[in-house]
Amino acid sequence: MKLLFVADPLASFKTYKDSTFAMMREAASRGHELLACEPQDVMWQRGGRVSAPLRAFTLTGDAYDWFKPQGEPQVSALADVDAIVMRKDPPFDSEYFYATHLLGQAEREGARVFNSPRALRDHPEKLAILEFPQFIGPTLVTRSEADIKRFHAEHRDIILKPLDGMGGMGIFRVGPDGLNLGSITETLNKGGAETVMVQKYLTEIVKGDKRILVIDGVPVPHALARIPQGSEIRGNLAVGGKGVAQPLSARDREIAEAIGPVLAKRGLLLVGLDVIGDCLTEINVTSPTGFQEITQQSGFDVAKMFVDALESALKN
Template sequence: MKLLFIADPLQSFKIYKDTTFAMMREAQRRGHTLAVCEPQHITWQRGSKVTARVCDIQLTADPVQWYAAQPERRAPLASFDAVLMRKDPPFDSEYFYATHLLEQAERDGARVFNKPRALRDHPEKLAIMEFPEFIGPTLVTRDAADIQRFHAEHGDIILKPLDGMGGMGIFRVGPDGLNLGSITETLNRHGAQSVMVQKFLPEIVEGDKRVLIIGGAPVPFCLARIPQGSEARGNLAAGGKGVAKPLSTRDWEIGNALGPVLQARGLLLAGVDVIGDCVTEINVTSPTCFQEIFDQTGCDVASLFIDALEAALTASAP
């Protein structure tokens, strides 16, 4: 197969932990060819198919010069067997427009994973509200008075922006309500921007678990991102420690319930974040943790992913 990865610049990859790199490595091991581009390299001209300036690459065994690239060329996205959208958040206006270009590429005949419409229609924080039986007390609002009432009811709360990533912009306000007004003003921009507010889940001390869903099925191991020191956030980007664990009974229940729904929407890969027994986010843009789980458990998540990708392409072959 010819695979095109739409991703951040290769120079920014930390290959010892990068999930996109793990996907590439497994795909190349199976004999598939690799090409890469960034979202800004995609072009759609009147009367033409969606194309991109791409580089064909081959992975090397050198941990520093880890790939060899051919000269850049222009190619229709539909000329690849699969296009994998692996650009990291934020989900800003340019990401939004990229999903429209990718959707047109689908009309040209491209196979895109995850599906661009599913990426666009599945906001990673808001998506949990569709599954109330699996989430804790949660509020989405712009209204400062709503937030104050939620705090009065639950006492210890977490506030976060809807477009954050890596733990960015997450605040905890305890029963004393210290700085609740100031934090609300910072996040909702005086009523101009929506905020997610959730009851604080003390089980965070055991980790914010990333449960991976591939091809509608949960991976048997999750990565618990455990906060360090006085930090309330478990995100690896915020200094959390990643510990791989077998899925709990509740994790399996969540994964088996959400997996078929997400797959039916065109989400080949999703990362469901679970604290205790509660889902807190459903990540679909570029879920990670493949290598951390493999390094600690031997569960080859990248192989499971390429299996699912090959099966999806075979199932849709004419």
């Protein structure tokens, strides 16, 4: 089977922790052929099909010089491979958006794309939680400074974040004294030009911001709790959080088992739910991570579960 990974440059991978690499390694162990391209490589012209120069490669087993190209990239139609795995990291900017439309055209030409391009567009990672209010804490989405001040007056300790942030970027906490609330609001909402998400600060963050992976509607039995370190309020691994694998709690499983099948039916083969305490805070669909940390610490092979699900999806 030919598997095409649409991803960031292979040379930029940190293979000791990269979830896409874990997928590739598992797929290669089963004899599948690996191909790669970057979103900017994808093109379409009238009279033809969506295509890109596809690089075939093998894995070397070396931690650093980890892949070996097999000849020069060959321009091919994306619909001619067996499966396309969209693994471009955020941000979900205009170019990512356009890439989903090109991949959507490839689908119309017969390609199988995971996660579904339409589903990627329909589930922005911050706003997707609005569909599941029964699982989230007090949350506000607005451009209005007055709305934010009112929310702070009600909840006293709040988190503000941009809708297009990733890896903990642009997250602020404002406590009961309201210090710098006005300045932070102006910074995030650009004077009322951009929408902001505001949530009640959840004290359970000290125990970790849990990443729950859901594959084809089924939760991985262990979450990765990303625990803030020192004076940091963010647990994201990108800003120094410590990742600790732990079994799902009853509440974790309740959330995952309620949301997972709904999203799977929409073409989201892989989803990362972020949960703090008992509250869902984000739904990650672009490039969920945590495969290697969970596998290394718990012994549960997440990449195996993913490739099993991918192979099963291709039979349907």
